[in-house]
Every structure is written in C-alpha cells, then in structure tokens.
Amino acid sequence: MTKLTPEQAAAKVMVALDKPDRSAALQLAEQLQGTGCWAKVGMELFYAAGQDIVRELKARGFRVFLDLKMHDIPNTVRGGARSIAKLGVDMFNVHAAGGAAMMRAAVQGVQDALDAGETATKPLIIGVTQLTSTNLTTLNEEIGIPGTVEEAVLRYARLTKEAGLDGVVASPLEVGAIKAACGASFLTVTPGIRPKGADVGDQQRITTPSDAVKGGTDYLVIGRPITGAADPAAALQTILKEMSSSYDDR
C-alpha cells in the first residue's frame, strides 16, 4: 500500500473545463496552472472555442484529454481520430457502443497521422462504456440492454481492450471489476466523483475522491465540484489532500 504524494494525486486529476467560451475556460485554467492536473476539453468548450483552446492549454503546460466521445461509422471515426491526433492531445475517447470495427478505426486514424508525420504525439485512446449519468433503469428499460450495469460495463471494457484501445471511461464503482477482467495496466478514467456533501447533479454512479483512489482508478475526472466552487483552486487542493491521505490499494 502506497500513499499518494500531492504531486501524484494531481497527476491523476482531470479537471473538466466545461465552460461556454475561451475566456471563461482560460480564466479557470489560470487558477489550476502549475498544479500538475490535466485539463479535459469537452463538447461545450470545444464546439464554442475550437482547436485553438487545445493549443492554448498545451502551451500553458496542461496535458489535455479531448472528450468528444466519437460514435459514428468506422471510416468517419478514422478520419476524426486523425484530425484529433494532429492537434497533439494526450488522450481522446470514443463510444465503445460504436463496436470493435469503429474502435479499431480510431486506432488506425491515429496511426495515419503518425505515418504522415502530422504529429509526434501518440494519444491514449479510451472507450466510453456506460455513461455515469445512467442507471439500471436506463440500461434495461430505455436502452434495452439486459443484465446489470457492471455486466454491460465489463462487456464494453473487454471489447475495448480487444480493439486495441488503452482503457475505458467508467464509474469508479466498476474499477475493481474492470482491472480483474482486463488487467491492471488497462486504464480506467472515472467521472462521477463527488466529495462528501457535494451536489450530485445528473450523475448516478458516484464515489468520493478518496474511495475512487482506494478503488485503484488511474484518473479521476472532476468538473462541477471544482469548476462550480467559489474558489476552484482551493476546491482542487481540498480534493488533492483527501486523495493523498487515502491509500492506493493496487
């Protein structure tokens, strides 16, 4: 059992910069700069601010997770992945529900960019399993997938691994089962993080930062508990303190 240093804790945190424009995102990034945490750029920010925001965050020293959750036919995802790879992001994701051929196409798209000399950075590619905003009712009664949420997550995780991706997005509650099924080095990226007493919002499958660390997750994706705080830098520090006083069980 090893205790995380504050630096190790920060390197596991991906702050979701879910902001409506460039200046709001950069204002937030300024408060987080130098901590060692990642910046996650999702649909809200990317659709508003475009590729430049990724370059600006990279220039400020952030590792960037581009969260656009591609889900399309393989040929389109291959081209999309090539375009994303050119941007020099450190990680991006696709929906595992797009199937194995689609996920292999994402890997191929990155290879296309590397082969063409369009980038020197090989980003990690992550498959989104079952969104953390969903529960058993959503799965069984709305989407029509039978079985438990964990079974669905594991099915997606195995498929993602077979397709050659680096890991999955899932809830921190499912990390132990994913690692047992896919191996310790298969990455888990886990949103659904809520410090005790924080507003749950639209998330369904959640844990605290310390329980996520104890469960052995690789990365904690955290948005509103940090970005919605009156003092985001202080909120991050409180979370890092909680994480580093927990134990990493792996």
Ligand SMILES: O=C(O)c1cc(=O)[nH]c(=O)n1[C@@H]1O[C@H](COP(=O)(O)O)[C@@H](O)[C@H]1O
């Ligand atoms: O891929 C993701 O990042 C993601 C997958 C998922 O299943 N659930 C999920 O919440 N996310 C993202 O993680 C972030 C969570 O933000 P908060 O709920 O504000 O902490 C958001 O930017 C979501 O888009």
